[in-house]
Amino acid sequence: MKKLVILGGGESGVGTALLGKKEGYEVFVSDKGIIKNKYKEVLIHNEIEWEDEQHSKAKILKANVVMKSPGIPDKTPLVKEIREKGISVVSEIEFANMFTNATIVGITGSNGKTTTASLTHYILKQELEVGLAGNIGDSFAKQVLEENHPNYVLEISSFQLDDIIAFKPHIAVITNITPDHLDRYDYKFENYIKSKFRIAENQTKDDYLIYDGDDKVITNHLENNPVQSKLLPFSLKRKIENGAYLDNDNIKLTIDNKQLIMPTKSLTLEGKHNVKNAMAASTVAHLLKIRKQTIRESLENFQGVEHRLEHVLKINKVQYINDSKATNVNATYFALESMDAPTVWIVGGVDKGNNYEELFPFVNEKVKAVICLGVDNEKLMNTFGNMVDVIIETQYMSEAVKIAYKVADSGDNVLLSPACASFDLFENYEDRGRQFKNAVRNL
Known part of the structure; x- marks a missing residue:
């Protein structure tokens, strides 16, 4: 045995x-x-x-x-x-995959993978029998055992990809690649990039790789390390022959001369990064023959993911936003980019070798106060101390929210977007997000 x-x-x-x-x-x-x-x-x-x-x-x-x-x-x-x-x-993905013949959509990336996976699953389930697993919900192995769907959308982390041997998704998606988890990759960005690209290493010419064509890290890697699969990039900046791009305020998606056009203003999710997530999800749906009308309606109805730019409550005309899932700088970049009002920013936790420089323009322009929520806030205090008038540190979520309540004026946002892992003060990012929401409801 x-x-x-x-x-x-x-x-x-x-x-x-x-x-x-x-x-x-x-x-x-x-x-x-x-x-x-x-x-x-x-x-x-x-x-x-x-x-x-x-x-x-x-x-x-x-x-x-x-x-x-x-x-x-x-x-x-x-x-x-x-x-x-x-x-x-x-990894579990490799093991479970040995016991299913399902069509697999595998989604990885430093940011956006949960939203893209959830949105893709939401569109597909309107017309197909499909499971959602991997880093999200019930484990893939358990679903293969109990439900054995003919299709799966898997959200896959680089750690899970490190331990695959034969696993290959029919459709792979790489949302973006920015420095993250470098502590696990000998602090070499190159190792982390290779790890993400393992999602495509077993693919053949009959498979597809969907990726952000504006992401230099991805496009450079593909130039030097070609893959077998058919490439379908998406872009906000340039016209794409095969793939998706932004034309005025419309997403235009072309695959083998078949075209789908969707207005971005009907998307329920806000922000440029969510236009990209919608492009990736629509491309998958189009490949799996979902009707155009279904794709459009799904993008109009999808409500988003818990702990990802989640609007919690408005109190005294101040909007409280839970982005606890932002565990790296790049995720917080998207959050700050989408703020359209003066923002009180709650940040901090376990720093994975963060470089906060790309946030400076947004902090100067949009952030009125910084609340550092972590065991060790020294780096944050040194980095942002001179940029904002108010910078305060605390080790309790309830206190962080009370301080934010005092500092925020009518029309402001209070944003929890930590840019760090949560393990110093919380069980995980979900626990951190729930504590934030409870503290806001208790105000």
Whole structure:
């Protein structure tokens, strides 16, 4: 009997365990941290062997295949030892993909991937049976086990792509590439770029790669490292023969001489970056033969993603906006770019080697006060101290919101867009966003 060892007992780990068991593997789940009770119950109920707060090395090294959680770096001594023994290490995406013949749309990028994946899924589900998984919702493995849809939209992180072998999406999307997670890539941007492009490395001439044609990082990489798949770029700046571009206020999408035209003013999502997300999603839908009318209506009705420029409440004519999902500088760039009123900006958390320079023009132009919310705010204080009249630090979300309430005037925005990871003060970005929303509702 083949032995499957799973490192990490979270959503992807437990999903893989259930699928592995059904497919006839002997399964063992090992987590160095504490496995959440809801996951323990699933493992116990399904009679799957597990351990937490330790790794039993002797047992792990007997595996035929190891699925490691995307959160575990390759540099971990245990992972190195597993690889040295010649044991195959895969991500959940790779493992689950072995047991489905579904048409896969894979979406990656530094920013915009959740919105693009959710929007793509929203359009496709009007006419197709389609699952949404990966970094979002239920794990891919669990969905392959329980629902086995004929189509999937997967939001895929670079960490998940690092551990693929044969996985290939029929349609791949790269929304953009900006420096992020460099702590996991030896602080070499080049390594991170290669990691993102693994989404296309197994594609053939019958597959498609949709990407931001205005993103120099992507276009330069493609020039020097050609892929097999058919290229369908999207652009706000230039005319595109095969792909999507902006013509006045219309999105024009052409694939094999078939054209679709959509007015951008009917999009529910605001901001230039969301025009790009809409272009990417429409291109996927067009390839999968969704009717033009359906695509247009879906773009008009889609409500957006929680924690991504989410309008929470208006209090005393001040709009409170939750952008907790902005865990890097580039995401915050889009948030500040779309602000159309003086803004009180709540920022901070675990800095992943951030360079805040690209934000300076917006901070000078739009930000009236900065509230630093993190354990260590020194870098933020030094960077923005001279740029704004008011800069305050705190370690409590409720206090940050109360300060913002005092500082903001009628007509202003209060924006939580941290540009940092959340792990210093919160469980994850969702927890941070919910605490913000609760604090706003308690005002």
